[in-house]
Amino acid sequence: MNIGERFKQLRTEKRMSMRELADSLDVSHAQVSKVEAGKITPSVDFLNKAADYFNVSISYFFMEKIELMDVSGLTVDGIKISDEEKESMIQLVRKRRG
Missing domain, CATH: 1.10.260.40 (lambda repressor-like DNA-binding domains)
Structure with a gap:
């Protein structure tokens, strides 16, 4: 970007x-x-x-890619989150700050 x-x-x-x-x-x-x-x-x-x-x-x-923190090992309900879910989390935070 x-x-x-x-x-x-x-x-x-x-x-x-x-x-x-x-x-x-x-x-x-x-x-x-x-x-x-x-x-x-x-x-x-x-x-x-x-x-x-x-x-x-x-x-x-x-910045080439926005990295808020290392969430590579983050799981939800015992399932590792995907890159798409990470991006969704970033967008949600931005909307709430907006």
């Missing part, structure tokens, strides 16, 4: 339009659109604003 995809994911999880987010970050709609589409690389200032707004670290935008 690239920077634009991560940015879009955060925006859509909050159910915001590009315009709403642009207004919140005090940037142009075009800039948000171009970042999400991967047409431009966001500035450090842009990333700082986005990280503060979404309550994530700047490094979040550059």
